[in-house]
Amino acid sequence: MMTTASRARLRAGALALAISIPIVLGAAACAEGGNDVGASAGEVEYPTSTIRIMAPAAPGGGWDLTARTMQKALKDGGVTSQAVEVDNVTGAAGTVGLAQLVSKHNADPHRLMVTGLVMVGGVVTNKSAVNLTQTTPIATLTAEAEVIVVPAASKYQTLADLVDDFKANPTAIKWGGGSAGGTDQILVGLLAKAAGVDPKQAKYIPYSGGGETKAALLSGDLGVGVSSVSEFKELVKSGQLRALAVSGASGVDAGAGTPAPTIKESGFEVELMNWRGVVAPPGLSDAQRAAVVALVDKLHSSQAWKDALAQQGWDDFYKSGDEAKSFLDAESTRITTVLTDIGLAGS
Amino acid sequence: MATSIEGYQMARRGRARAALATAAIGSFVAGTISTVLLSVLAVPMARFAVMFRAADYFALAVLAMVAVTALVGRSMTRGLLSLALGLFVGLVGIDSLTGQARFTFGSVNLLDGVNIVVVIVGLFAIGETLHLASRPHDVPSTVAPLEPARGFAWLTREDWRRSWRPWLRGTALGFPFGALPSGGAELPTFLSYTYESKRSKHRDEFGEGAIEGVAGPEAANNASFSGVLVPLLTLGIPTSATAAVMLAAFQIFNVQPGPDLFDEGGALVWALIASLYLGNVLLLLLNLPLIRLWVKVLQIPRPVLYSGILVFATLGVYAVSGSVFQVLLAYAIGVVGFFMRRYDFPIAPVILGLILGPMMEEQFRRALSLSNGDFGVFVSRPLTVVLLSLAVLALVVPYTPRLLARGRGDRVLAKVALGEDD
Known part of the structure; x- marks a missing residue:
């Protein structure tokens, strides 16, 4: 026979057990979070648990592809024996993911996030409360040049022709490319500044994705298109679009078969690469930061990574550690200035 | 989307088998015809499709908006309020x-706007479930028993007779809309639904489970997919998420879709088109026998069915967004949907406003921006003028008899024609 009291105790026990389960799980999650990694000076053992790489965009985009390529190369290249996972946090040019990295994963070296030029711009245009300088920069990985194209029937044969008309009548040229405040519009803003035109006067029409931009170029809505080289390559190759200039340090083949001139070669002091890199949360100790940088260094020199670059057609754009930090700071300043000049930074 | 309106009502009347069968066969017919059209017409169609400029897309959206006002339902006031809600939700987020x-409201979670999947799940799945669960005595504990299976492929002679024209019309709407670089599958399904509901001899059955309302939109939906392949294959322009994935796949095989693809990569293109034919046949072979299985879902006891719907709705929203915020948002919209259902506000206009509103706004402002603010851009090209004139006609023609009647002082007829029942 069981007394009422003992039955009540039993029930209380079951309840306590039920409550304790989430607590135990929570504790396990904390331990996994890496607080047990020694934060003292000197070398730290890293990685000691699963590395989680956040792609701050939907599956299928450039950041997602970068994260998944890193994941594959870390495993295939034998860089680490720990598990590597990729999770997607979508929204607002990556600023949703950025806010999460900074607020939720402070001081956790096993959380990494893919980032890039687009996020630098997104922070400015979305008036994000969190910005990239709050993270711990690890490395920049890849970069892609931009291309400036016109429809085949356009009268402009060189970038200089185009900019001459642009200077004479800024609103007559209809520029088009990706989303407002993205790489494409940043390039138009930089070019306008270099040519001595007020960037606010440039008519830039944003489209959601390269497909819409291409359609608008072919229909005659747009006079000039700006996008990554790979986006327009096929239409340039088939002769429907003409590449006027590319935005990198050296000319690349934009589809025509011969390298297109750079913007600098065309006479304007503008260089812009759509770069992508990786950052860690804030609050890492120097030793932890060095360990993460060492891991990414190893990733970069692995054959698996080199193969992946070749397969994806990405340019190697590797800067790590302090070099990455100063590059990130310089880009933040430059991009914030140009977006403010365009009038996208708001008040 | 449009299918769910009539399909659900057909299921309630015990005609679930016929609804699924007409959807499956309609998809097959539309898929087959549009694949043939794709293999024959792709190149000239693409040439026409890229003529569309921002002003034309705006005119097209206006035409679609006017044409589908039938979805507004019996009460104009309520329908317009629902539409306004959809237009408002469409405004949320970063202005493109x-x-x-x-x-x-300062929330980063809303910067990308409200995902249409979240709204559909909220209004239809969650709202409807809450509504039904709130009045357990008004609905029978199981849906109407299934009608005995009759006819060929679960469709009676009458069903076949009523389905084949909507199938063909749906295909005729779906394929060209899919081929437009900013077309998509939603517009043709809505247009097909509206057309069928206006032209059907069984107009009174619409909203209660008319087979035409399932046959047409399903065909339009499937035909628009083949249409999407037109700009993809001939111009390398992906117009949907599926097309973007296919474009990436082509690049892995080192095949660049574009104007030369039909000449250079002929083997691949024809293999793709052959696989579309094959896929259509397989889909039909799979779908028809499985109808037997799907209708079993209706026999699940209601409490289990409802909780199952809620679980899958929650899971679905989390799967597409990966965000708890979006799940909560779906439930909040579900509560709104519950009250809309309760006080007899139509749901479809919300979705319509959400799809067409942003499209109209974006293309309108884009067109004006490109013309440096000159409204003449909407009347300067024949294509825009034709589309806008059609929109005006679609708006005026249904009201002409009423206006004439009013002019003659025939008040009784005027009142009937207004069709307001509250």
């Missing part, structure tokens, strides 16, 4: 043209 946030 200026990069400024609208109605986000």
Whole structure:
């Protein structure tokens, strides 16, 4: 026979057990979070648990592809024996993911996030409360040049022709490319500044994705298109679009078969690469930061990574550690200035 | 989307088998015809499709908006309020043209706007479930028993007779809309639904489970997919998420879709088109026998069915967004949907406003921006003028008899024609 009291105790026990389960799980999650990694000076053992790489965009985009390529190369290249996972946090040019990295994963070296030029711009245009300088920069990985194209029937044969008309009548040229405040519009803003035109006067029409931009170029809505080289390559190759200039340090083949001139070669002091890199949360100790940088260094020199670059057609754009930090700071300043000049930074 | 309106009502009347069968066969017919059209007409169609400019897309959206007002339902006031709600929800998020946030209340989660999947799940799955669960005595504990299976492939002679024209019309609407670089599958399904509901001899059955309302939109939906392949294959322009994935796949095989693809990569293109034919046949072979299985879902006891729907709705929203915020948002919209259902506000106009509103706004502002603010851009090209004139006609023609009647002082007829029943 069981007394009422003992039955009540039993029930209380079951309840306590039920409550304790989430607590135990929570504790396990904390331990996994890496607080047990020694934060003292000197070398730290890293990685000691699963590395989680956040792609701050939907599956299928450039950041997602970068994260998944890193994941594959870390495993295939034998860089680490720990598990590597990729999770997607979508929204607002990556600023949703950025806010999460900074607020939720402070001081956790096993959380990494893919980032890039687009996020630098997104922070400015979305008036994000969190910005990239709050993270711990690890490395920049890849970069892609931009291309400036016109429809085949356009009268402009060189970038200089185009900019001459642009200077004479800024609103007559209809520029088009990706989303407002993205790489494409940043390039138009930089070019306008270099040519001595007020960037606010440039008519830039944003489209959601390269497909819409291409359609608008072919229909005659747009006079000039700006996008990554790979986006327009096929239409340039088939002769429907003409590449006027590319935005990198050296000319690349934009589809025509011969390298297109750079913007600098065309006479304007503008260089812009759509770069992508990786950052860690804030609050890492120097030793932890060095360990993460060492891991990414190893990733970069692995054959698996080199193969992946070749397969994806990405340019190697590797800067790590302090070099990455100063590059990130310089880009933040430059991009914030140009977006403010365009009038996208708001008040 | 449109299918769910009539399909659900057909299921309630015990005609679930016929609804699924007409959807499956309609998809097959539309898929087959549109694949043939794709293999024959792709190149000239693409040439026509890229003529569409921002002003034309705006005119097209206006035409679609006017044409589908039938979905507004019996009460104009309620329908317009629902439409306004959809238009408002469509405004939330970063404005695509200026990069400024609208109605986000400082929340980063709203910067990308409200996903249409979240709204559909909220209004239809969650709202409907809450509504039904709130009045357990008004609905029978199981849906109407299934009608005995009759006819060929679960469709009676009458069903076949009523389905084949909507199938063909749905295909005729779906394929060209799919081929437009900013077309998509939603517009043709809505247009097909509206057309069928206006032209059917069984107009009174619409809203109660008319087979035409399932046959047409299903065909339009499937035909628009083949249409999407037109700009993809001939111009390398992906117009849907599926097409973007296919474009990436082509690049892995080192095949660049574009104007030369039909000449250079002929083997691949024809293999793809052959696989579409094959896929259509397989889909039909799979779908028809499985109808037997799907209708079993209706026999699940209601409490289990409802909780199952809620679980899958929650899971679905989390799967597409990966965000708890979006799940909560879906439930909040579900509560709104519950009250809309309760006080007899139509749901479809919300979705319509959400799809067409942003499209109209974006293309309108884009067109004006490109013309440096000159409204003449909407009348300067024949294509825009034709589309806008059609929109005006679609708006005026249904009201002409009433206006004439009013002019003659025939008040009784005027009142009947207004059709307001509250």
